[in-house]
Amino acid sequence: MSYPYQIKNAEQYQAAYKKSVEDPEGFWSEVASHFYWRKHWDKVLDWNFTDPRVEWFKGAKLNITENCIDRHLEKLGDKPAIIWEPNNPEERTRVVTYNRLHKRVCQFAQVLKNNGVKKGDRVCIYMGMVPELAYAVLGCARIGAIHSVIFGGFSAQSIADRLYDANAEYIVTCDGAFRGNKDIPLKSVIDDALIGNRTVKKVIVYTRTRTPVSMIKGRDVWWEDEMEHAEHQVEQEGKVSFPAEEMDAEDPLFILYTSGSTGKPKGVVHSCAGYMVYTAYSFVNVFQYEPGDIHFCTADIGWITGHSYILYGPLSAGATTMMFEGIPTWPDAGRFWDIIDKYKVNILYTAPTAIRSLMGFGLGHVHGHKLDSLKVLGTVGEPINQEAWHWYDDNIGKNKCPIVDTWWQTETGGILISNMAGVTPARPTFATLPLPGVEPVLVDENGKEIEGNNVSGNLCIRHPWPSTIRTTYGDHERCRLNYFSTYPGYYFTGDGAYRDENGNYRITGRVDDVLNVSGHRLGTAEVENAINMHAGVVESAVVGYPHEIKGQGVYAFIIYEHVHGDENLTRQDILQTVTRVIGPIAKPDKIQFVPGLPKTRSGKIMRRILRKIAEGDLENLGDTSTLLDPSVVEEIKRGKL
Numbered sequence: 251m252s253y254p255y256q257i258k259n260a261e262q263y264q265a266a267y268k269k270s271v272e273d274p275e276g277f278w279s280e281v282a283s284h285f286y287w288r289k290h291w292d293k294v295l296d297w298n299f300t301d302p303r304v305e306w307f308k309g310a311k312l313n314i315t316e317n318c319i320d321r322h323l324e325k326l327g328d329k330p331a332i333i334w335e336p337n338n339p340e341e342r343t344r345v346v347t348y349n350r351l352h353k354r355v356c357q358f359a360q361v362l363k364n365n366g367v368k369k370g371d372r373v374c375i376y377m378g379m380v381p382e383l384a385y386a387v388l389g390c391a392r393i394g395a396i397h398s399v400i401f402g403g404f405s406a407q408s409i410a411d412r413l414y415d416a417n418a419e420y421i422v423t424c425d426g427a428f429r430g431n432k433d434i435p436l437k438s439v440i441d442d443a444l445i446g447n448r449t450v451k452k453v454i455v456y457t458r459t460r461t462p463v464s465m466i467k468g469r470d471v472w473w474e475d476e477m478e479h480a481e482h483q484v485e486q487e488g489k490v491s492f493p494a495e496e497m498d499a500e501d502p503l504f505i506l507y508t509s510g511s512t513g514k515p516k517g518v519v520h521s522c523a524g525y526m527v528y529t530a531y532s533f534v535n536v537f538q539y540e541p542g543d544i545h546f547c548t549a550d551i552g553w554i555t556g557h558s559y560i561l562y563g564p565l566s567a568g569a570t571t572m573m574f575e576g577i578p579t580w581p582d583a584g585r586f587w588d589i590i591d592k593y594k595v596n597i598l599y600t601a602p603t604a605i606r607s608l609m610g611f612g613l614g615h616v617h618g619h620k621l622d623s624l625k626v627l628g629t630v631g632e633p634i635n636q637e638a639w640h641w642y643d644d645n646i647g648k649n650k651c652p653i654v655d656t657w658w659q660t661e662t663g664g665i666l667i668s669n670m671a672g673v674t675p676a677r678p679t680f681a682t683l684p685l686p687g688v689e690p691v692l693v694d695e696n697g698k699e700i701e702g703n704n705v706s707g708n709l710c711i712r713h714p715w716p717s718t719i720r721t722t723y724g725d726h727e728r729c730r731l732n733y734f735s736t737y738p739g740y741y742f743t744g745d746g747a748y749r750d751e752n753g754n755y756r757i758t759g760r761v762d763d764v765l766n767v768s769g770h771r772l773g774t775a776e777v778e779n780a781i782n783m784h785a786g787v788v789e790s791a792v793v794g795y796p797h798e799i800k801g802q803g804v805y806a807f808i809i810y811e812h813v814h815g816d817e818n819l820t821r822q823d824i825l826q827t828v829t830r831v832i833g834p835i836a837k838p839d840k841i842q843f844v845p846g847l848p849k850t851r852s853g854k855i856m857r858r859i860l861r862k863i864a865e866g867d868l869e870n871l872g873d874t875s876t877l878l879d880p881s882v883v884e885e886i887k888r889g890k891l
């Protein structure tokens with residue numbers, strides 16, 4: 251057995267599942283015993299879903315970086331921890347061994363310390379996909395600072411909101427980031443985000459693109475200078491050390507902002523011990539990682555997938571993890587396949603939207619690649635359609651690699667429902683079975699459990715798992731209201747699901763006002779707020795509609811004061827506003843100007859009707875008699891894009 255907690259066949263899965271439900275504490279204390287603890291826990295689990303309060307491995311002391319790095323050094327010191335592929339395939343690649351990772355993380359921890367960062371301080375990280383991003387994240391964890399990584403596609407305004415919400419005093423960024431043929435000026439976005447900000451004390455800037463940047467005296471420092479200075483502090487006679495901060499099991503590890511059904515993103519908080527145990531456990535089991543395998547998760551570290559399955563999960567398991575700076579379609583749509591052959595990647599974990607987009611470029615980009623190193627394929631982020639599933643299976647996995655369809659969320663920290671590669675069977679378009687330790691339930695509108703098979707309902711989880719969301723930063727009540735109050739006694743996911751005759755789950759999509767665009771979460775209210783900021787917009791309503799590549803597209807119905815001349819110019823202006831307020835990822839795909847919106851007498855927008863229209867289902871709008879003015883529906887139908 252490669253890992254003591256690795257489940258290797260269907261019988262073991264059944265036995266582990268049974269044990270995990272009958273004796274969750276016994277089950278998880280066994281898994282947790284394979285990690286490095288400064289102090290053992292006093293109690294495995296203390297919880298209630300009313301407050302909510304979830305405490306795993308209570309009383310234990312640890313540092314996650316000692317588990318991700320230090321404990322591997324003796325055996326794996328010279329083995330690659332991170333293999334980095336640059337945006338430009340001509341540029342030299344970088345292989346970061348565990349020894350080197352240790353040194354860099356110690357150095358950066360020292361840099362943070364030198365700049366005044368202390369345990370519990372919030373550090374915002376806004377960088378491209380370079381190894382230094384991993385050092386920054388792990389450096390924070392080493393000194394117990396709470397990192398909050400912000401995806402490079404978010405605007406200055408979004409960053410400003412997040413900095414304010416987290417009361418962050420420190421930022422780590424890059425001059426710029428390379429993505430395809432673009433050079434994104436990250437530091438300049440940070441400068442815009444910091445206009446008027448009085449909280450941020452230091453900005454550490456790593457040089458990547460050599461794009462000109464403005465460095466503010468006393469506030470902005472260069473990564474390179476700081477690291478050089480720190481090197482002398484952490485290295486004595488060739489021996490590197492920086493003592494890791496002793497963290498309580500429940501101390502927060504990071505904040506990651508995600509969208510919900512309100513206009514304001516929330517800061518999901520994960521804590522040290524439970525998150526560590528669950529990400530390593532799920533990584534090893536779902537992907538059936540074997541020591542020596544090369545794992546390639548194509549996500550960005552700005553999303554939870556990157557946190558859990560590029561960094562923390564693989565590194566806790568002593569794995570080799572790939573980090574790719576670029577995009578799947580540059581220099582051409584064969585880039586993933588080039589990378590797989592170049593490094594002999596064994597596990598590929600990507601999003602359905604990427605698969606669908608690459609499908610669209612044709613098999614010409616796949617041909618000529620061997621892809622024979624691949625053992626396991628994975629998908630995440632959104633439902634995968636039959637066609638994409640089979641394309642992936644036939645052309646990439648050559649029908650010999652199990653495909654794991656992994657369902658989870660930012661809030662769940664790790665994969666909760668998925669088949670395990672080669673251990674439990676796949677069923678196309680189904681995430682299939684819960685991991686041992688996870689108890690999904692389907693409930694009806696009234697929160698009553700729906701038993702049996704071939705049934706659909708709202709997906710909830712009954713019992714805490716170690717990486718359950720702990721709180722939403724600065725607003726615990728919001729956490730309770732969002733996840734634990736709709737169906738008392740359960741964690742509510744916001745997803746709908748179907749359970750088949752064998753207990754396999756199929757995720758049918760969000761049941762709240764959250765969109766999933768290319769695997770990215772967007773709140774309709776958030777997009778509406780951004781649109782409404784545009785001068786001339788009176789009111790707007792945003793819904794999702796099926797989009798061939800993105801999964802869901804954003805359809806905006808907008809009441810506009812008066813469109814002068816070319817409607818398309820007004821559309822461009824609105825898109826520019828959304829880009830400014832949230833970022834390019836939130837740009838609507840379609841904008842329809844409407845004379846009014848379908849509202850009930852109490853003024854509530856009937857989104858159901860708008861969704862039907864956006865989907866093109868104009869005939870089955872259902873009951874419109876309760877509308878204040880049913881005639882607007884006819885007008886909207888006429889103007890459908």
Ligand code: WT7
Pocket residue numbers: 508554555629630631632633634655656657658659660661681743744745757759760766769770771
């Ligand atoms: C939402 C969570 C967690 C990784 C990235 C997204 C949808 C996620 C699947 C899947 C169908 C999926 C759900 C979920 N989702 N994985 N395998 N099949 N839907 O994280 O931004 O927190 O979004 O993504 O709707 O609630 P996220």
